Amino acid sequence: MNAASPETRRPVLLVTGLSGAGKASILRTLEDLGFETVDNPPLQILPELVADGSAPLAIGVDARSRGFDAAELLRAVARLRESPGIAANLIFATAEEPVLLRRFSETRRRHPLAPGGQLGSRVTEGIAREAALLAPLREAADLVVDTSEMPLPELRRQIERRFRPENATGLAIGIVSFGFPKGLPREADMVWDVRFLRNPHYDPVLRPMTGRDALIADFVEADPTYAPFWDRMTGLIELLLPRYAAEGKKYLTVAIGCTGGRHRSVLVAERLASHLAYSGWRVDLIHRDMPSPPAPGGASAGREALAHSS
Known part of the structure; x- marks a missing residue:
């Protein structure tokens, strides 16, 4: 039996990255493109999620996922890439530490890996712990998206351009x-x-x-x-x-x-x-780096939109 062609393989995207870097925004964009999206399922049910259905699938996975293990997730990605009917991609969202600190401060959210509280060195420690935990995933990612200076519309355009449905023909x-x-x-x-x-x-x-x-x-x-x-x-x-x-x-x-x-x-x-x-x-x-007029609602509107995503 011949392997499925790239056009007929089912897209399965695993979306991960640092908290506050835009993972949720990526998942929402993929949902708008027609992907079925699931955020933070237990890792042990990933095979069931992939086997159940034929529509394009996007799965959010990060350090908060039950039973999270970077090595096990990499093995799951490897198995997906070997599947003849699957077009698997690993997406990693990241941002510089000062940007992540500002986003957590603006939204007053607690970092999921911070030892306690939400300000100062505790958030910094949480960011460092998460970055170390997810480092193998970043190294293996098919696409690393750095949202440090990326307004939300640009993030959406980048994801749409790369993962728009196959019926949008052409390069x-x-x-x-x-x-x-x-x-x-x-x-x-x-x-x-x-x-x-x-x-x-x-x-x-x-x-x-x-x-x-x-x-x-x-x-x-x-x-x-x-x-x-x-x-x-x-x-x-x-x-x-x-x-x-x-x-x-x-x-x-x-x-x-x-x-x-x-x-x-x-x-x-x-x-x-x-x-x-x-x-x-x-x-x-x-x-990317050309100054633009302030967005409605203030110059930080784009950053704040990303700050609400994880």
């Missing part, structure tokens, strides 16, 4: 602009460094603008290396995309970085997203 392309000081986007499949282009930051008139402004576009595109770089970059990407699609790849993230993540990388990302969309590709564009 989904994510274009992400970013600044190198904050690190590479973890989800990147392809990274382009555009720090060699002329930098508008050193012009006091241009500095407050972003790569979406016409003056920034004129400035950067006047760099004599811009045009040959653009031709070679788009030529290579256009060569590779059909091959990725032919291999059954469902998503591809192209990251474009510069020093600050607001001028050169934003411009190139905008141009590339428009270019690929005009060519008929399904494209999602995110500017």
Whole structure:
């Protein structure tokens, strides 16, 4: 009997991660995509949950789960990955310790592994204990989502782009602009460094603008290396995309970085997203580090939304 093709295998996602990092938000997004979701079931019933049904399934598992054991969960993931009818993925949500501390402080929630109380060193100790307990899962994860500086809409877009139902045909392309000081986007499949282009930051008139402004576009595109770089970059990407699609790849993230993540990388990302969309590709564009106007309800609205999730 032939193994099931990637298109016919049943998606089964195990969602785990640090408390306060966004696990519940990921599960809600998957539920909106049509996944059956179960949060924190006893580990011993995982085989029953997977065997009972045929719809896409998302299971939340963390240190609060009854009978939690990281090694046993990894063995369960390995068994799922070996199943010919299952497309299994392990998702790990994380965030930096100061961000988690702020979220627990804002919501006055108690950390599940804190020895007592909810403030100061006790929460820090709980975060450290949980991070150590879940470290093997993070290492084995198919996708690590760092929500430290990620507003809730961006988290939803990233999950939707990667795990949207199979009937949404074709290769989904994510274009992400970013600044190198904050690190590479973890989800990147392809990274382009555009720090060699002329930098508008050193012009006091241009500095407050972003790569979406016409003056920034004129400035950067006047760099004599811009045009040959653009031709070679788009030529290579256009060569590779059909091959990725032919291999059954469902998503591809192209990251474009510069020093600050607001001028050169934003411009190139905008141009590339428009270019690929005009060519008929399904494209999602995110500017990770470009400043944006405060969200309704205050600048911390996005963080607070994530703070309510675990």
